Amino acid sequence: xxxxxxxxxxxxxxxxxxxxxxxxxxxxxxxxxxxxxxxxxxxxxxxxxxxxxxxxxxxxxxxxxxxxxxxxxxxxxxxxxxxxxxxxxxxxxxxxxxxxxxxxxxxxxxxxxxxxxxxxxxxxxxxxxxxxxxxxxxxxxxxxxxxxxxxxxxxxxxxxxxxxxxxxxxxxxxxxxxxxxxxxxxxxxxxxxxxxxxxxxxxxxxxxxxxxxxxxxxxxxxxxxxxxxxxxxxxxxxxxxxxxxxxxxxxxxxxxxxxxxxxxxxxxxxxxxxxxxxxxxxxxxxxxxxxxxxxxxxxxxxxxxxxxxxxxxxxxxxxxxxxxxxxxxxxxxxxxxxxxxxxxxxxxxxxxxxxxxxxxxxxxxxxxxxxxxxxxxxxxxxxxxxxxxxxxxxxxxxxxxxxxxxxxxxxxxxxxxxxxxxxxxxxxxxxxxxxxxxxxxxxxxx
Amino acid sequence: xxxxxxxxxxxxxxxxxxxxxxxxxxxxxxxxxxxxxxxxxxxxxxxxxxxxxxxxxxxxxxxxxxxxxxxxxxxxxxxxxxxxxxxxxxxxxxxxxxxxxxxxxxxxxxxxxxxxxxxxxxxxxxxxxxxxxxxxxxxxxxxxxxxxxxxxxxxxxxxxxxxxxxxxxxxxxxxxxxxxxxxxxxxxxxxxxxxxxxxxxxxxxxxxxxxxxxxxxxxxxxxxxxxxxxxxxxxxxxxxxxxxxxxxxxxxxxxxxxxxxxxxxxxxxxxxxxxxxxxxxxxxxxxxxxxxxxxxx
Numbered sequence: 106x107x108x109x110x111x112x113x114x115x116x117x118x119x120x121x122x123x124x125x126x127x128x129x130x131x132x133x134x135x136x137x138x139x140x141x142x143x144x145x146x147x148x149x150x151x152x153x154x155x156x157x158x159x160x161x162x163x164x165x166x167x168x169x170x171x172x173x174x175x176x177x178x179x180x181x182x183x184x185x186x187x188x189x190x191x192x193x194x195x196x197x198x199x200x201x202x203x204x205x206x207x208x209x210x211x212x213x214x215x216x217x218x219x220x221x222x223x224x225x226x227x228x229x230x231x232x233x234x235x236x237x238x239x240x241x242x243x244x245x246x247x248x249x250x251x252x253x254x255x256x257x258x259x260x261x262x263x264x265x266x267x268x269x270x271x272x273x274x275x276x277x278x279x280x281x282x283x284x285x286x287x288x289x290x291x292x293x294x295x296x297x298x299x300x301x302x303x304x305x306x307x308x309x310x311x312x313x314x315x316x317x318x319x320x321x322x323x324x325x326x327x328x329x330x331x332x333x334x335x336x337x338x339x340x341x342x343x344x345x346x347x348x349x350x351x352x353x354x355x356x357x358x359x360x361x362x363x364x365x366x367x368x369x370x371x372x373x374x375x376x377x378x379x380x381x382x383x384x385x386x387x388x389x390x391x392x393x394x395x396x397x398x399x400x401x402x403x404x405x406x407x408x409x410x411x412x413x414x415x416x417x418x419x420x421x422x423x424x425x426x427x428x429x430x431x432x433x434x435x436x437x438x439x440x441x442x443x444x445x446x447x448x449x450x451x452x453x454x455x456x457x458x459x460x461x462x463x464x465x466x467x468x469x470x471x472x473x474x475x476x477x478x479x480x481x482x483x484x485x486x487x488x489x490x491x492x493x494x495x496x497x498x499x500x501x502x503x504x505x506x507x508x509x510x511x512x513x514x515x516x517x518x519x520x521x522x523x524x525x526x527x528x529x530x531x532x533x534x535x536x537x538x539x540x541x542x543x544x545x546x547x548x549x550x551x
Numbered sequence: 552x553x554x555x556x557x558x559x560x561x562x563x564x565x566x567x568x569x570x571x572x573x574x575x576x577x578x579x580x581x582x583x584x585x586x587x588x589x590x591x592x593x594x595x596x597x598x599x600x601x602x603x604x605x606x607x608x609x610x611x612x613x614x615x616x617x618x619x620x621x622x623x624x625x626x627x628x629x630x631x632x633x634x635x636x637x638x639x640x641x642x643x644x645x646x647x648x649x650x651x652x653x654x655x656x657x658x659x660x661x662x663x664x665x666x667x668x669x670x671x672x673x674x675x676x677x678x679x680x681x682x683x684x685x686x687x688x689x690x691x692x693x694x695x696x697x698x699x700x701x702x703x704x705x706x707x708x709x710x711x712x713x714x715x716x717x718x719x720x721x722x723x724x725x726x727x728x729x730x731x732x733x734x735x736x737x738x739x740x741x742x743x744x745x746x747x748x749x750x751x752x753x754x755x756x757x758x759x760x761x762x763x764x765x766x767x768x769x770x771x772x773x774x775x776x777x778x779x780x781x782x783x784x785x786x787x788x789x790x791x792x793x794x795x796x797x798x799x800x801x802x803x804x805x806x807x808x809x810x811x812x813x814x815x816x817x818x819x820x821x822x823x824x825x826x827x828x829x830x831x832x833x834x835x836x837x838x839x840x841x842x843x844x845x846x847x848x
Contacts (some may be wrong), residue, residue: 180811184811184814187601188600206600209602210599210601296680299792353702354687357685357705358687361686362688373787405602504813505815508808508812512794512796515795518795521708
């Protein structure tokens, strides 16, 4: 029963006003752009919040960026979400092999129009942009370029009068010296990250078999059990048997833990990816020893020097089901901003090196680690122009072949199969992937 | 013999008893039925998890039966189950018998035995890998420093599965102990007293009185253990990811990697179906044994 103080009309008018105000408020509220990211430490999350989320949200009122950190289970969650036709607006994939399947399943938005609008086609290195293009349609941008080099403990080297090796003979001679001195030659470990095994396969393929051989094999013109690849795998087996990888300790240590052992001088070198720069705070900065890097040595007479095995750490794409594609594109565009890249390179090295045609000029007075990372980024970009690049497995190999290499390499190391048997199996799985249309067509090297 | 009002009432109650089970049955069936049907159907396709599934008939099963990794995984599952079903059960029975006779500290020991069950698998696995098995940071490394010839079982293909098994058994037997102890405490005390008065030792009493009385519980936990052991995934995945090589691969890890790393959901569904069939065989055997024992009683 309505009070005598309030007429029915007054109540209806008030109610309508409230509903109207709520609708106006809803329409005025920024539309959420959701990005599922993988794992990140608290400091890394804070850096992203500071350098991307806050500035992006403050720069306009139409969209609100929300980043959800989903941990190492992100690929599985994305697969399930996209399969159900849902998922975040911005898709972070594990690279071209993953992106390709999403493209085939029509889960990603074509980016050609957005690329023109934001001039991505002019700002990003064409080779890398091409890895996210399928049949002339662009679907993904490369988030970060990665490469593999030989990191080493510069303090340890100077103390012992060692010089960074540039070829196989020098590398093995140095490794043998290290063993005699009680230093493990290679800081290596795959605990909790068994996929690391194929990093060594890729490095050996590129720097022993040679990038041209790898290109030909990835194009289906050369089988993976060709003697050049068998030699590359046998080389890794020889190193394992000599104790360069630390023997059974390899299975007990994670990559980060083994890197920390290098920081205290218990290991001398590490064939690692450029992402290793983000481990420096917890290792070399704490021990006060100096890190340095050199290209992976020339591992055979046929291979050129230097060779930088190139990879794309992750792809960025827009969900075909996204209701805010323009907002997602604006976020992706913000990642190409020089100010953002410089800030994130200092806070979270090795993860935000988008391959730009004109990368940002590094700031003056960089600390040692950042200077090394910048130099590596520069060399990586030059490698593309000079054709001194190789191929990283996580970017260029199809998923099934890539998966086999992770476990198969252990079988070789442990003497369960031979290098030839490993290569036979890689070829068998790869040829099936090729037949199924799962191998990305590569840009020509020439 | 003529039916009495009581027997008629009992029969009527038995006839309508299924109505009380029906709601729970419908709920369970609806939650389980769809994934089971989906798995069966997907196992007949080459679906990659994203596109449109394409029917390939029995190709996935032909491929998996010809895949060496599959047979390694099946063999590992059987080894795992064989040891996981027997050893923890024996340890748990001994521990629960011990709990029956101690006068002080019974609750304390129950808590200690049950503690591993309450801690997340990921934490326990990391503790075992980093603080016990590791030759760098763990007890194995410390023992090696003392000159003892011990090694990390997870790093050797011949011992990796047993290294994982040890951790899982350590995690599981405490749970069994608490269950068996609870069952033992339900046994009529007068039976035990009568046995003692007749001069039976504790071991004889345990063997001839207590054990038969808790046999339904033992059989049920045996069934659960068989089913859970066939489903083993988390311990293997966290500790070894099926390695080194493929030495500790089990059907669970094989299915997961096939689905999410190779993106071959159809083939992974075939692996899952095989796992389920093996579990069903175990359930059938249990139900048969239970039916026979009910018929006898």
